[in-house]
Amino acid sequence: KTAPAYTSGDVVIDVMIAAAVMTAVMTEEASTGPAQGEGTIAQIALIAQKCQVKAIASLEMLDDSAVNLVGLYSQLAGEALGTTEDDQFWSTGNGTPPNVSSKVDGTAYLEQTTLTLSFWDVVEMYRLVNQVYRDNAAWYVASDVLGMLTRVVDANSGRMFYNGLGDSVGFIGDDNGAVGLLLRKPVYEVPLLAGGIIFGDMQRG
16 A cells, blocks of 8 residues: 655644544443544644755865865764754754754653652653553663663662663663663663653654
8 A cells, every 4th residue: 555645835734643542431232332532633743944064165175185075074964964853852942943843742751850860750750651652662861861870779779770781780782772771671862951851652752
């Protein structure tokens, strides 16, 4: 099957996401359950924006045969675009052009900002995300939170964050960039604002 192409002249398009909700009820045989109307369909605004890199090369640089200028600039531009994209998605995007849409409060993930982090804070974040979204969930943390996680212990001095260092046994880094495991879910270091920590299934958010 193929999906039909859709073209819009608008710069803002509302896109449905997977975090939709319907409710089931138990009823007697041959009876009709209560109508609930349309399911709740979550959506986000997809805003058309442009990100670019502009570089000016001097004549000396162009004349320098030892430098592969196109390759060098392409690499640097790609790295710059990737960094800006990450920053826009995780922290600086606020929905006001030319910035991209800000993160929305979804049902598939939970975000908190904190300067202190306890064992039960982490457990509570895990619990508050609906069970249906936990299978593919992960932790996304700012650099300072990653440092906090290495110091979080339970009442018996047991660690809940495993990064393969010291006595944190049981984690081997994977190819997807995870830096450890927390409550058996992968942990990713991302450019959130200081104190930021997110748990959930961002693909369904």
